Amino acid sequence: MSVKEIKHPLVRHKLSIMREASKSTRSFRQLAAEVGALLTYEATKDLELESYEIEGWxxxxxxxxxxxxxxxxxxxxxxxxxxxxxxLDLVPSAKISVVGLYRDEETLEPVPYFEKLAHDIEERMALIVDPMLATGGSMIATIEMLKAAGCTDIRALVLVAAPEGLDKVTSAHPDVDIYTASVDSHLNEQGYIMPGLGDAGDKIFGTR
Ligand code: U5P
Incomplete structure (x- = not known):
């Protein structure tokens, strides 16, 4: 199973506050980062360790x-x-690979407009972050960009996912593990997750 819904009480508590329509831009942004950190903690639980010598006191x-x-x-x-x-609070030395996609409001298809990846991405584990996995189109397009650049180890962190989008991503890319704070009910006709969070970009940037 490559979808992991994180049931940690802190995650559930914080995500519920994010669903309150009255939340300020500042609170929403802070909570998005906090849940992002908690998802990172969960997504890195199985990393292999090696021992080495330390000069201790x-x-x-x-x-x-x-x-x-x-x-x-x-x-x-x-x-x-x-x-x-x-x-980044949890993996501060990570490189950042930025991908720009917008969603065509009519077709709901993702349109790529920016890509600047770490030069040695084939040697790195990629942690894709996007608050919403709705139709899954943006996630699939991003995974394809990373794979085309040689990346073989990909995990995705999303605050809220729709079952329809999860099915699409997991069948196209079963090797990618998806960590989500919630699998919600469904997508509406406009491609919004129900009950979801609304437009996460607008809420984080305060543009609506
Ligand atoms: N999106 C939202 N809220 C939703 C559904 C989608 O903000 O309820 C935006 C997100 O910004 C996300 C993108 O980046 O759409 C994902 O859409 P999709 O490609 O999974 O359909």
Whole structure:
């Protein structure tokens, strides 16, 4: 199963506050980052460790560090920026690979307009961040960009996902694990997740 719905009480509590229509831009933005950090914690739980020697206060001891790959965080513009700080709190030395896609309001298809990836992305684990996985079109387009650049280790962090979009992404890319704070009910005719959060980009940037 490549979809993991995180049932941690802090995640459920914070996401519920985000659903309150009265929340200010400032609160919404702060909560998006906080839930982003909690999802990062969950998505990195299974990373392999290796031991190494540390000069401690009482002499040489054995320490542990994450083995192998380094990270790149991949925010999908624009809403993904809202989760970026929270993710970077936990993986501060990650490189950032930015992908820009907008959704054609009529066809709901993603249209790519920007791509600036870490130069050594094939050696890194990519953590894609986007608050909403609705039709799944943006996520699939992003995964395809990363794979085309040679990235083989991809995980996605989303605040809210729709079952329709999850089905599409997992059948197209079963190797990509998706961590979400909630799998909601369905998509409406305009491609919004119900009950969802509304337009996450507008809420994070305060543009509506
Ligand atoms: N989106 C929302 N709220 C929704 C549905 C979609 O903000 O209820 C936006 C998000 O900004 C996200 C994009 O980046 O649409 C994902 O759409 P899709 O490609 O999964 O359909």
């Amino acid at each position: 009482c002499g040489t001891i054995e320490g542990e560090r994450i083995k192998g790959k380094k990270f790149t965080v991949v925010p999908i513009l624009r809403a993904g920026i809202g989760m970026l700080d929270g993710v």
